[in-house]
Amino acid sequence: MALTPSGLAQALSASSTDKRIDILRRIDEAGSISEAARRAGVSYKAAWQALETLSNLAGTPLVEKAVGGGGGGGAVLTASGRRVLAAASRLDQARAEVLAALQAGDADQAAAGLAALALRTSMRNQMPCTVAGVETRLGFGRVALRLPGGEALHAQITLESVELLDLRPGAALLLLCKATAVRVARPGAEASTVNRLMGRAVRVAEDRRMRHELTLALPDGLHWVGFAESEADIKAGDLVEAWVDENALVLARAG
Incomplete structure (x- = not known):
């Protein structure tokens, strides 16, 4: 299946410093998924998840098995995979030039804001946030988040996603949630x-x-959308609380 322009755009929705693009590049260098995972500092399972996600976004396989060789086989990029890498390098250069031109403010947060402007999704709630901490639990990671106004939220994501997003305190993210x-x-x-x-x-x-x-309207002027039962009889101007489960939050990172 050929790589279409829309598939290429989907695969390159983040910069080439995305862990998934990094793993793709390392496979091209090492000829092995396991070695690429080791060099990228992620588990083999996380590397496979990254490849599956990128291939799904692109709409065509980006990696194929290589037969033979001293190691008895490995992995190589398809023509589509090489095209994605080449385009990622050009986009990363352009992104770096834009961020350098801003000259003020936090570069990571600026990158998150720029990514948000380019992101089209059905999720009504989208806002920047930073990672306050990451707690590893059995089977998942619990990420403490800080919103621009100082509000605290927590998100539950897989351990593989913690790796691929390279989450650590201070990292700038995009927070998304369905209304x-x-x-x-x-x-x-x-x-x-x-x-x-x-x-x-x-x-x-x-x-x-x-x-x-x-x-x-949150204290910092940002907005959050949700639903209340009609019996609550809430009117404009009333003080209210919004609740959301930890596993309903989606995290995205630019770069």
């Missing part, structure tokens, strides 16, 4: 204190299921 995953209620309606955002309702609209779609 339908956010529950809104009056203060004190929920017992849990995990992933709670306080704000004021600025827009309230009723949908067909008699639920209210609300837009919350």
Whole structure:
């Protein structure tokens, strides 16, 4: 299957410093997925996840098995894989020039903001954040996040995603969340204190299921969208709380 322009754009949705692109480059250098994983500092499973994701985005295989050789075989890039690498290098150079031209502010946060402008998704909630800490638990990673206004949230992601995103304190990320995953209620309606955002309702609209779609204004001026049951009788200007499960948050990183 040939690599299409749209597939190339999907595969290059982040800069060439993306771990997935880095693994692809190292496979080209080493001729081995396991060696590429070792050099990139990720597990073999994470490397395979990266390749599967990139190939799915591109719509065509980017790596194929190599038969023979001193090691009894390995992996090589397909023509599409080489095209992705070449384009990634050019995009990375252009991105570096843009960031250098900004000359002020935090470069990592600027990169996250630029990526957000280019990102098109159905998720209503999108905002920059930074990693406050990463806790490794059985089977997953729990990432502590800090929003621009200082609010704290936590996200649960796979250990492979922790590796591929190269998460560490201070890293600038994009936080995404579906509005339908956010529950809104009056203060004190929920017992849990995990992933709670306080704000004021600025827009309230009723949908067909008699639920209210609300837009919350957070203290820092940013906005968060969620839904409340109609019985809550929330009006614009009311103080409300928004709740979201840790596994409903999606993290993205530019570079």
